[in-house]
Amino acid sequence: MRNLTRSALAGTLVLAATLAVVVPAQAAPPAGSPSEMNRLLAQTRAAVAEYRDLDAALAAGYIPISECVEEPGVGAMGVHYLNPALVAPGAPVDPRAPQMLTYGPSATGELELWSAEFFQPDVGQPTPMYGSQPFDGPMPGHGPGAPVHYDLHAWVGKHNPAGMFAEFNPAMHC
Template sequence: MRVHRILTTAAVLAAVAVAGTAVPASARPVDAIRPDHASQAALVAELRAATARFHDVDVAIAEGYLPAEECSASPAGAMGHHFVNPALIAPGAPVDASKPPVLLYGPSASGELEFWGAEFFEPNIGQPTPVFGTQQFDGPMPGHEPGMPEHYDLHVWVGKHNPDGLYAPFNPSVSC
């Protein structure tokens, strides 16, 4: 893997803090929460198709995803390395399955980074809890690092099976 630049978590978070303009909940389109989406499975399939090209981490970097230095893990399992695209973080904007703001990578058996999944991240601006189809985001929660805003997030394990569930934050079958 070629990493063009490795950013500290603080640098990624600073980029996130300045990305986008807050959109009040009252200005959101009616379909922003997609309550009548034909099928949650179809939405996950849309996300899986949209992220297929990101199995190559260099493609993610070329498209503006910035890697964090650390691999996030806990006793519950791992989340992996977060690659954040600050241009895709727009507080209060509708969730777009074709444009996840965060990609998750972790080490493969050979030691190279492999694609594990996507994360939707939305700073809390007082909006209703965001949803991905019918799946509510987790939160609001305080930032996990200095400078990270209170936020909502949702992990979707479309690249690596998670025995704890498609939307579980940590995956017990992987490690950093």
């Protein structure tokens, strides 16, 4: 009887192992699917949550590099803060490590987090991608000494009626 029990147990283990290989417990969502983009955006939101406090962003190495950028009739981008330590031309895009953050005035006048911005200088690489979303560019630098680059805004701090990845937010103003 003991051998039969061991044989039954061994057969059950082989069957379970076979099923584990044939039927994965949880398949990853397809690249570019809405659920995959939601997963990436959730990672970005979680990564920048502490930077709703501008002092925390400054302590983490983000430095202001622009005044509040606004285009009449189009909307605003905000004040850009860059973390130079996160700039790695041609590196894979990490949704948890945006190179820039944008801030703009709240109803009380304090700066509040508007978006995370991903930035890569152009070194001849293919267009960087955030999931299935291509970066904008390559485009010339926006100021003296700024490189030709690719960038992508992810409006994780404020809703953008023009779209999650639109450059300007028509609901925001400097």
